[in-house]
Amino acid sequence: MTILLVFGGLILLLLTGMPIFAALGLTATAILLIFEGHIGPISDTVMAHLSKPVLMTIPLFAFMAQIMIKPKVIDDLYVMANTVIGHIRGGLGVATVLSCTIFAAISGSSVATALSIGSSAIPQMKRYGYPEREALGVIAAGGTLGILIPPSAPMILYAIVSDASIGALFLAGILPGLMLAIMFSIYCMWNGGTREHTSWSGWGAVMLALRKSIWAVLTPPIIMGGIYAGVFTASEAAAAGCLYALLVAALAYRTLTPRMIWDCAYATMRTSMMVSMIIAGAAMLGHAITIIRLPVGVTEAVAALGLSLLAFILVVMALIFVMGMFFDSIAIILITTPILLPTMHALDIDLVWYGVLLIINLELAMITPPVGFNLFVIKGITDAPRAPQPLTGFMTDLRACRTALAKPPRVTGCLG
Structure with a gap:
């Protein structure tokens, strides 16, 4: 019952449009006041996480992503991909996926990937x-690679919350990201035979x-190669x-100017x-x-139900998939x-393995209505069409969510 009250109260606050950090903080304050009568040394906990x-x-x-986006890196990246493989069957789709894959390793954001590559592709x-609809679908799906590669x-936020290794998470995300990119490319080739x-x-x-x-192509090898070779840590x-x-x-x-550095530093700040507020x-x-x-x-309840590791993972992934229809990846x-x-520790679930599964599920959330960023x-x-017919009601909800999200962007627009 307690978990339902806590979970339900937090979701209710988020559905009102309240910023994530405020909903988390208010929920925590209410819990402590109700059960403990005081908030205790909570400031020490906050500072320990922020330090x-x-x-x-x-x-x-x-900041790196901002600096790389300002020049014509995106245009050059897409021209390269299109020049190399644009002539093959479904080549434009494959070139778009390739561009998304490389840019994902620069930006770290699905939204930024979809926005930047989509404008050119x-x-x-x-x-x-x-x-x-197929062109938009390729961009939407390819853009999700931004949070996996x-x-x-x-991934960084999950590592901070779970105390998992960022370097291990980064390395673990490469192969699944490339596998998804290959799957998207195969679909583009299979589906692109009749086009010019x-x-x-x-x-x-x-x-x-x-x-x-x-210069864009070399960015991922420099970063990941350095981590993998032990030359430097993730920071x-x-x-x-x-x-x-x-x-x-x-x-x-x-193109580097004082004004450009200022703009990038301001956006990064x-x-x-x-x-920091959300953390x-x-x-x-x-x-x-x-x-x-x-x-x-929760751990005792799982033990009492006798759920196996596989059953527990399936239930959790199903829950996160449903949450992804309404909440952004950071909130989830x-x-x-x-x-x-604690339940994952009790079931001896590897935190890096679970983290990759979580991020793949959150990729689905980026393109799952009604709140797919x-x-x-x-x-x-x-100028995408508003709503094809049997999805009229669904897309009406999508338009309503888009109107609600047309306010000044919160962290979702930066990290999702």
Whole structure:
């Protein structure tokens, strides 16, 4: 009963449109006042979470992404992919998926990937005969790779909450991300046989496109290669990525200006402050539910039901899938992880393995109505139709959610 009251109250607050950090903090305060009569040394708990060195990776990766997005990195990246494989069966779709895959390893955000690649790819795909719904679908699905292929902001947040290794999570996300990209590409090739293809431009054009996009292509190997080789930690990799991005903008693209640095730093500051506030709220909630022994109760309930490891994972993934229809990835991570963590320890579930499963499930949330953030982004950059007929009611809900989300973006727009 306690878990239903806590969970239901938190969901109710989130459904009112209240910011995530406020909902988490208010829920924690209410729990402590009701069960303990005071909030206790909660400030110490908050400071302990906010002082973790690994938290520095979020602003550093965010700044790197901002610096890489400002020049024409995206245009060069898509031109390269289209020049190399645009002439094959379904080549434009495959090129779009390839562009999303590479940019995912730069931005760490599904929303940023869908927005940036979609702006360049959608007009080209429609020009060469892709039906609009398929072009939008490729961008929406390809964009979800942003939170699975490292560096991934939701992965970092999950690592902070669960005390899992960020480096291990990053390495574990590479293979599933590439497998999904290959699956998307195979579908594009299978489904693209009747469409007009771009013509083969010749090896000269291919080499020119590769030379112009080499700076973007080298970003993932530098970051992940350094972590995998033990040259630097995840935090040091983020700092190295920032330095590399600054050098690329200054020397390769010659677009680095004081104004550009200021704009990127300001955007990074906004993202970092929002994340810090959310982590503070999550720390308060984690402290509160620990005080009332809610995680222990969940573990005992699972033990009493006799659920196997597989059954437990299936139930949790089904719950997260349903939550993904209504909440963003950050909220889901911060709500579910503290409650489930003791049970995962009791069942000897590897936190890195579970983290990858969680992120894949959260990818679905990015494109699952009524609150699929990649859908909002694509609608914003295209003249996509409002609602085909048997989904009229569903899409009406989608439009209503989009209207509600048309306010100044919270952290969801930065990390999702």
